[in-house]
Amino acid sequence: MTDWTHARSERLRLDRPVAGDLADLHRIHADPDSWTHFPQGRHVDLARTQQTLDRSDVEWGRGLGYWCARESDGGPVVGMAGCAVVDDAPWWNLYYRFDSSVRGRGYALEAALRALDAAHDVDPDRPVMAYLLEVNVASRRTAEKAGMSLVWSGPDAGNDDPDAVRLVYLDREPDDAIRTALDDRFRVDPTV
Template structure:
């Protein structure tokens, strides 16, 4: 198995986050433009970003997590991307979020390709999943360019927007266990 903590793609430096990255990560995650399609996800304070950074340490202790993304060796963090296991789910979660000034350059797809390669190396039997809102066309394109296929869509449980539709993409056909886990995770429960 490869050590995926620090890798290079054609244009990107992907590195395991460290405490010194906190300010850049917070700038990206606190920017309303980064959350245009899901405003309730925005980090409103530094403590929320610190929680994400702390969780990243746990992810990387298991062999893979989300990278800080740079487009030059000594440049600032311009995004966060990679695969990690979230909340004990039976899949890798593919994640990508970039500052608005670098969107449209294909960086998300480039980082996602590296993330899929890493996930398939670390635990190849664990599927890679991306979930996003249907109105986020750029995120859909990234998932599709990465070779993921739409396997589920429906109302987005817990979203402040009652009309929000969640899309779930997967890197393979889901077996019965993955399908059941997706239904449990993404199907809204009964309303009271």
């Protein structure tokens, strides 16, 4: 198994977050532009971003977590992306969020592809899931271009928008155990 704490893609440096990344991560996660499709997820205070950073240690303790993404020439953190096991789920969660100043450059796809490589290396039997809102077309395109397939859709329980629909993409066809876990996690019948 490869050590994935530091990885590279064509245009990105991907590194395990450290305490010094807090301000950059907060800037990205506090930006309302980053949460257009899910405003309630926005980090309104530094403590929320610190929790994300603290959780990173737990995730990396399982072999893999979300990276801080920088452009290959260095500089500030421009995004957070990668795969992590969240809440002991039986799948990797694929995550990508980038600063609005660099969106549209394909960085999310570049990081997602590298994250899939890492997840398949660390635990190839654990599927990779992308969990996103139906209205977030850019995120859907990223998941689809990364080779993931839609396996579940339904109401987004707990969302402030009662009409919100969640989509779940996986990197493989779900087996019965994963289908049951999806049904249990989202507490609605799959429509796909």
